[in-house]
Amino acid sequence: ISTHDVDLAYSWADYVFFMVDGEVIGEGTPDEAFQDDELLRQAHLKRPMTFDIYKEIERRGLAHGNRQPKTVPEIVDSLKPPELMWVEVPPETREGDILNLGVLHGEYALHCPYEAVNARVLHIHENNKAIVELTRHGIKAGGILIYDMDKFDPSDFEGYMEKEEIDIVGAMGKKSKLLAEDYSICVDIATGVIDRTILMALCGKRCMILTNGGMIPHSMQRINEYIERSGIALNVRVLNEN
Structure with a gap:
């Protein structure tokens, strides 16, 4: 067929010829021909609307696949499925x-x-x-377990480490750090213990904080404040309260 309707030609034809004054000035598949700016200029034609729309979608990174859509439904199908x-x-x-x-x-x-x-x-x-x-x-949110070093018992401690499958150990206070050193307990976190332990728990780690005395309620308060503000439930408890 002969037409000046570029949208029709682009969506319908398998092969196109561009003519001016009865002379063929160019030819090719619609995808090839309508990308040729000089050919379009000589033929006094514009690109098909669907062509330009898809190119803009593609430029913005919103398209998937490598097939140039030729109709509105095909453009919709070309949009990326991710969020x-x-x-x-x-x-x-x-x-x-x-x-x-x-x-x-x-x-x-x-x-x-x-x-x-x-x-x-x-x-x-x-x-x-x-x-x-x-x-x-x-x-997978992990947990934070607090161990009272005022009640430290080596065998009791080893049992907790194994039973609770502890990944990370933090030590707060001089007494806790000295006891950990004396009994060759590997301490992963020695500064900024509460905040860094929360971060590890958010990464799914099972954490234990070694501390004693008034630092236990302080630790519980800080952790529970974070849970309340964030809405993220972390399992937190004192292991050897009694």
């Missing part, structure tokens, strides 16, 4: 940057109780808004 959302981003953010959106839980976690969410910036719009693609990583 996309609008978020506010810092002014210095660039396309392709990876943002850490933190930990989601409850109704916002789709696949497991806790999910660490990263976002790849696909397109930045005005007013520091961006389209991002979410990547979710399941988190």
Whole structure:
């Protein structure tokens, strides 16, 4: 057929000829021909709308597959299936940057109780808004167990280490650190113990804090405050209270 309707030709034809004043000035498949800016200029034609729409989708990183769609339904099918959302981003953010959106839980976690969410910036719009693609990583929340070193018993301690499958040991206070050294207890965390232990527990680790005296209620309070603020449930208890 002969037509000036580029959208029809692009969606329907397998092969096209470009003519000016009865002369063929170019030919090829629709994908090839409609990418030729000079050929379009000579023929006084514009690109098909679906062609330009898909190229913009592709430029913004929202397309998947490598087949150029020719109809509106095909364009819809070409959109990436992963989660996309609008978020506010810092002014210095660039396309392709990876943002850490933190930990989601409850109704916002789709696949497991806790999910660490990263976002790849696909397109930045005005007013520091961006389209991002979410990547979710399941988190198995661990636990924090507190051992009272005022009641330290070597065999009792070894039993707890084995039974509770402890991954990380932190020591707070001079007495706890000296006892740990005397009994060759491997201490993984010796500074910033509470905060760093919480981080390890969020990574799914089973942690033990060695401390004594007034530091026990202080530790419990700090950890429970974090649980209350974040909404993330961590198993926390004192092992040898009695």
